[in-house]
Amino acid sequence: MNEHASEHASARGEASTPLRVGIVGAGAISGQYLRYFDDHGAAAGVRLVAVADLDAARAEKAVAGRAGVRATTPDEVYAADDVDAVLNLTVPAAHATVALAAIAGGKHVYGEKPLASTVEEGRRVLDAARAAGVRVGAAPDTVLGRGVQTARALVDAGRIGQPVAATAFFACPGHERWHPDPDFYYLPGGGPLFDMGPYYLTALVHLLGPVESVTGGAVRSGAERAIGSGPRAGERFPVEVATHVTGVLRHRGGALSTVVMSFDTVRHELPRIEVHGTAGSVSVPDPNTFEGPVRLATRAAGEWADVPLSHGYAAAGRGLGLADLGRALRTGGGARADGEVALHVLEVMEGLLRAAEEDRVVAVASDVERPALVPESALVAAD
Template identity: 55%
Template structure:
């Protein structure tokens, strides 16, 4: 079968740590099938391919295979655009890990290539398809909090050097808390409140080096060359204003990952880095109450974004269908790039991209 039938055949490029989460999903969803694996580390690619009944290829070999409908691009962010473009030239669909590309210019070119070639292109994160964000979305759409007026999105953690044996990337341009974790929170905000029109940002890096805390490089000092604390305001097209704080410079926080205020109430939204979690509602003058799960894919995991493109009809003549579209990935990337540019210039940055608010996900097991 191919992408126009009941199953999408996947060629996975990059078999690093994140691939394990995708492989679990591919193994349990009938809609997905792994057929080929490529990685710069041949032994790693061979191990994955053997375990999942696929073949090992180099990139060119994988792109040339007739039994690959979509390239699952799990390479490092700096290679995202290059690999996605190569897949598009080969006539393949693409699903790329976040961020969509290393910068907006590269991402815009990739999206234009996909549109000219009329191929499907999707982007992580797909955590917003789970029951957590979608239950909150259903409450919003039902008017449970009235008109949304504002939101806060908060991530405050010590940083990855305490547990990651090679954390260098997180403190270089293209890394940092915003580029690393921001896509989860910003994709959720766009899903809940719609696209962003302009941003105002501020940023800092209070330490110019970090000390690795685990692995063979324990005690090694690494330089910090990108902001490790970013905050900003997002003006949504619908009128709501979101405030975001993304930080590797704190210890912990009691703040809800995402909280949305409305004219008649408020919603506490679970961690958008996960697919599920508890949604709480506080109506004006009433205490907080947990909401039952009412929308989204139950038990979802990374890779559901690829299946959703199939289930939504993206392979049935309209490659723009589906909720995890490349336009969404590019828009979120521009929001992040805009926050950093605003922090540097001290001026608001107007977005040049926009996106339709993704369609809600009815309650389903997928």
């Protein structure tokens, strides 16, 4: 079965060679991945076999009621014969350490964003994977859903003409309002750029291709913040990163993207992402979700019009990128939520902060191919 045919296949039971997965990190985000295994795992060709966490009680809670899934330790997952891939759901500061340990154990790795805290760490992960003959994938995989992929299909089909520019906005007052332990969002590897930027920047790479240079500005609005909910409510914690970042990306194809990533905005009415071309504009839904309305405006029509969702995986959820990696391993094709794309996005983010600090244009050295468009009417990433 060829790659496109496999992606048009309907859900029909577990793939003959499912990717066996061990999770390291059973924090808040793990619940969304566990739901993907429950809802789509068998059809998508991924099977959870183990969950590990430094807090053994969290690992036990995650596996409760899941037959054939054991709670264990990270070291056991790295060494386990029945684990093909490690799903790295640790905090950003630990992403590279866990990935390198998994690779040393001969495991493929798929991790939460960002790929690592620094470009240097990210390169070390990819170099180690190449030397070991294993693959690396990384979130976000929301870009593989029907929202961004349908918008991408419109751009690829020339519906907006030659792409000229894009805008991307994320802005909120900060995650300490709702997260009971928000400290890591304000440490190196966090902040609005490293936390939310990967969703927006990865979408822009899918829509417009890789970035060749960046410039921008950044501010930190205060040295401390206060936790707004949970048992630590009222407790103050340090802020060590920029809390508002504005940048301009020059894509290799010539288009310019303007981005704003902020934890300093009470409310806004700006669109998430828009892409503008010589013949029209496309409005892209929230890249932190898998679907949402896609709208197109052309010179001929003038007004915005909703576009039916056409491309992208319909059976979506956190874990879709891991399943797409499993498809790539089975077919020998390319993975769309690929480590090389994640490293490129990481370099763009690091470059934006350097550009802001040094008040100059910063070149982006890495180059990647735009990941393949998910075919029309695709259901699950499986054979």
